Amino acid sequence: MIELSDLTKRYGAKTAVxxxxxxxxxxxxxxxxxxxxxxxxxxxxxxxxxxxxxxGEVRIDGRRYAELRDPLTFIGALLEARSVHPGRTAYHHLQCLAQSNGIPTRRIDEVLDLVGLTAVARKRPKGFSLGMGQRLGIASAMLGDPRILMFDEPVNGLDPEGIHWIRNLMKRLAAEGRTVFVSSHLMSEMALTAEHLVVIGRGRLLADTSMARFIEENARTSVRVRSPEPERLREALEGAGLAPARRPDGGFEVEGGDTARVGELAAEHRVTLHELSVERASLEEAFMRLTHGTVEYQAHDGGDDELG
Incomplete structure (x- = not known):
């Protein structure tokens, strides 16, 4: 477990956290x-x-990081995959980490196989692609077989197969009872991987909740409904105090509606339905709504009023 307590960091007059x-x-x-x-x-x-x-302070399984004797056996991290000595091979890079943390050398081959780099173990990482560099960084994080893993942008440079692999790896590690903490700007990927979210803006905590609750609380959910009798359907919905919005396919979107209520209204008015479904909000939409006021640098659409 990682525990943060009133953690604050200032650089001169600027407060980063x-x-x-x-x-x-x-x-x-x-x-x-x-x-x-x-x-x-x-x-x-x-x-x-x-x-x-x-x-403030940070505790790793109850201790400060500086108190960990062999830190790689407690917490493994991928923060900057390119932080590798250019003159060492992938194997020797891992060997140096293993020797400095009391990790058996047999573990090197195990993690190289885990991340799919066995065939290039004796090559220097300076010739690696971005994706291969990410895999070596993940191997470094996994070297001590730690109970806690931290990954910063782990899918950078990975192809679809690699993304699928790291997603399943993180889920498997969590299923084993490990602590897995991952930062990413890829909302679609995070939505498929994370179960819990911690969201910050301008150094302050904005949310600490489950993925499902975060989306529910920070983004709209609507009902999509379509009928061969659109005008009768519209009248039924408006008569019940709902505000249907016409969709390009001829159906309606009812924001904040409930499928059961919409379906019952249609049945009550004998309106045939061809579609009735929930339009669920995305993690990206929820994230944008929550953090809109905390974005430090915002681009504009370049309208005439700005280009003047």
Whole structure:
């Protein structure tokens, strides 16, 4: 488990992280989200002792990172996959990490096989593609067989097969009872991977909740309904105080509606339905709604009033 208590980091007059308190628990994949400049990287660096907090503290299984004797056996992390000595082969990079953390050398071959790099183990990473570099970074994180894993943008550079692989790997690690903490800007991928979310904006905690509740609380859900008698359907919906919006396919979207209620209204008015379904909001929509006011740099659409 990772526990943050009133974690704060200031750089001169700028506060990068302010009063963060949350826990990352074992058994689920926890997603870490926030706009650029929100303080995610600073927070993860403080978790690993790479930056020192101005106030507050981080506990890794009850201890500060500096108190861990062989840290890779407690927590493995992928923050910057390219942080590899260019003169060492992939095998020797892992060997140096293993020797400095008291990890048996047999583990090197195991993690190279796990990430699919056995065939290039004796090659230097400077010639690796971005995806291969990510796999080596994941191998480094897994080297000590830790109970806690942290991944920052783990799917960068991976092809579809690689993305599918890392997604399933994170789920399997969580199912084994490990703590898995992952940060990513790919909302579609996070929606398929994470069960719990921690969201920050401008260094402050905005949400610490389940994926399902986060979407429910921060994005709209509507009912999609279509009938060969659209005008009768519209009249029935409006008569019940609902506000149907016409869709391009001739059907209606009823924001905030309920499928049972819409279906019962149609039956009551003897209106035939060809479609009745829930239009669920996406994680991206929920994230954008929650964090809109915390985005540090916002692009504009380039309208005439701005280009003047």
């Amino acid at each position: 302010e009063g963060l308190t949350f826990s990352v628990r074992p058994g689920v994949v926890t997603g870490f989200l926030g706009p650029n400049g929100a303080g995610k990287s600073t927070t993860m660096r403080m978790m690993l002792g790479l930056d020192h907090p101005t106030d």
